[in-house]
Structures are given as structure tokens and as C-alpha cells.
């Protein structure tokens with residue numbers, strides 16, 4: 001299955017003419033996307049940053065944006081509204097303060113599929129819901145735009161209330177600089193499935209493999225210092241992934257020694273992936289796509305704002321850092337602070 005890729009030539013910026021565009025949030029993505037959009041020629045007087053009074057609002061003001069603290073007032077003006085506050089606060093803020101005040105034909109833009117896929121936001125059927133989801137952190141969304149380069153981005157129309165949802169999504173993608181290198185046609189379902197799968201299946205396994213590998217090698221007499229450097233502090237894994245993005249996931253191995261290439265290719269081919277595949281399918285279907293995780297997560301969301309042991313994330317950190325790997329790294333970092341600072 002190959003996806004359609006949209007370029008600048010597929011997008012018409014004229015569709016944004018005379019539209020009032022509201023950015024709800026001026027954080028990682030909000031600050032980057034609002035500045036890119038303005039630099040693409042959208043007049044500053046047509047852009048409103050809706051932000052509670054905090055340092056993000058001050059940042060927006062210092063960059064010359066019109067800041068509105070009253071979300072209802074901002075929503076009433078919006079022809080297009082980007083939801084760029086954290087995913088877990090979007091349902092509360094959007095459903096209580098934004099949705100009741102939005103125009104019937106407003107276009108709502110999300111940068112992540114989560115709340116749309118799990119149907120946590122109250123939209124009207126007449127509204128356009130689109131996803132413009134950069135695959136980069138906000139600072140890169142901005143710096144690549146400033147350098148005249150594009151960045152990877154997923155785009156989709158999730159609800160076509162006006163008949164123009166996809167065209168608007170493409171115009172907005174172009175305005176934030178996302179169609180320059182090609183924006184990939186996707187969906188909230190696909191984006192959410194891949195994102196949560198990576199977070200709940202792939203990376204937990206990688207963390208587990210590092211943890212177990214550390215213990216086995218330590219038991220065989222390797223020192224904490226050598227292990228930490230060998231496994232990640234040298235930044236070798238980061239370089240490998242950079243090469244994988246540039247040269248290819250498998251072809252990057254050409255940069256390794258012959259012994260390493262042989263060991264890695266032969267070792268991976270000899271591993272039976274069926275248990276991992278079954279585990280991955282279980283997570284994907286019985287935890288992510290069936291909303292089990294989302295329902296459990298929404299029960300603890302409020303606790304994530306709490307301090308210390310009342311915060312479940314804090315407990316997870318404490319347990320994870322109590323592992324052999326976690327304790328060893330702490331000691332190594334304290335001993336080698338000078339070396340690490342270089």
C-alpha cells in the first residue's frame with residue numbers, strides 16, 4: 001500500500017485569504033506553526049493566539065502576535081482553529097470553552113490523531129476536522145522552515161463538513177511549510193495506531209532488551225562504566241539511527257566492521273520473531289485500537305498533574321530507575337560528570 005504524497009503544487013494558499021486563524025496554544029508546535037504560517041504571508045491581524053496567561057502567552061506577545069486569554073472570544077472569531085495544547089487537556093478545554101462558541105462551518109486542525117480517533121472532542125457534523133501532524137519537534141518545524149526546507153508531516157481530512165476539508169488541510173500544511181518536502185496522506189487512526197504502538201510495544205521492548213543485556217554483561221564481569229558507554233553514552237545508537245534514516249535501515253550496516261555486519265545480519269535472521277509478533281498484535285488490537293489504553297489513561301490523567309508519589313508517572317520513574325541499569329547509570333554519571341560535560 002503506498003500513500004499519496006502532497007506537495008506545494010497541490011495546495012492553494014488563496015483558500016486562507018480573509019480567514020481568521022486561531023492557534024490554541026503557543027508551545028512546541030503552536031509557536032513554530034504560527035510563526036511559519038505568518039511568514040508564509042498570512043497577515044498578522046488575521047492570526048490570534050488563544051493562550052491562558054502564562055510564559056507561553058508572553059512569548060507570543062514578544063513575537064508580535066495578538067494574544068487572547070478569553071478562549072470563548074477567540075473561538076467565536078475562528079474560521080480555522082489549530083488545537084495545539086497537550087493532548088490530555090484538549091477534551092476538557094475544547095469541549096467546555098471552544099466547541100460551544102465555534103462557527104458551524106469552522107475548520108478544526110489537530111496535530112495528533114489521538115483525540116479524534118478516540119472521539120473525545122465534540123464536533124458538529126457541519127465542521128471540517130483535519131489533521132496536520134508534523135513528525136518533528138516544534139523547534140525543528142521552525143528551524144527547517146527558516147532554512148527554506150520542508151519537514152515530514154501527515155495530513156488527512158477526518159470530517160468533511162464543508163466539502164473543502166482536504167483542500168483546507170493542504171493549504172494549511174503548505175502555510176506551515178509541511179508540503180515543501182512532501183506531506184504524506186494519512187489518517188487519525190493510522191497516526192494514533194503507529195504512535196501508541198511505538199510507545200507501548202516497540203520501545204518498551206527496546207528498553208527491556210537494554211535492561212536485560214546490561215544485567216547479563218554485568219554478571220559476566222563488565223564494568224558499569226564500560227557498559228554505559230558501550231551501550232548508549234557514546235551515542236553510537238543515535239548515530240546508527242541517523243545512518244538508518246539517511247542510508248537505509250539495513251544498508252547502514254555497511255558502516256560497521258565486517259565482523260559486526262555478519263553478526264548482526266546473521267543473528268537477526270536466526271531469531272524467531274513469532275513470540276514478539278504475537279505480543280505486538282496483542283498490544284495493537286487489545287490495547288491500542290480497542291481504546292483500552294485510552295480509557296485507562298483518562299482515569300489517571302488528573303493524577304499526572306500531582307507532585308511526588310501521588311503522580312503515577314513519578315512512581316514508574318522510581319521503579320525503572322531502581323533497575324540494575326538505572327542504578328549503575330546514576331553512579332557512572334556522578335563519577336564521570338566531567339567527561340559527560342565535554
Ligand code: NAI
Nearest residue numbers: 025026027028029030056084085086089111112136137138
Ligand atoms: P505543549 O506542551 O508545548 O503545549 C503548551 C501550550 O499548551 C502552551 O501554550 C500552554 O499555555 C498550553 N496549555 C497547557 N496546559 C493547558 C491547560 N490546562 N489549559 C490551557 N492551555 C494549556 O504542546 P505540544 O507539545 O506543542 O503539543 C501540541 C499538539 O501537537 C499535541 O496534539 C501533540 O500531540 C502535537 N505534536 C507535538 C509534537 C511536539 O513536538 N511536541 C510533535 C508533533 C505533534
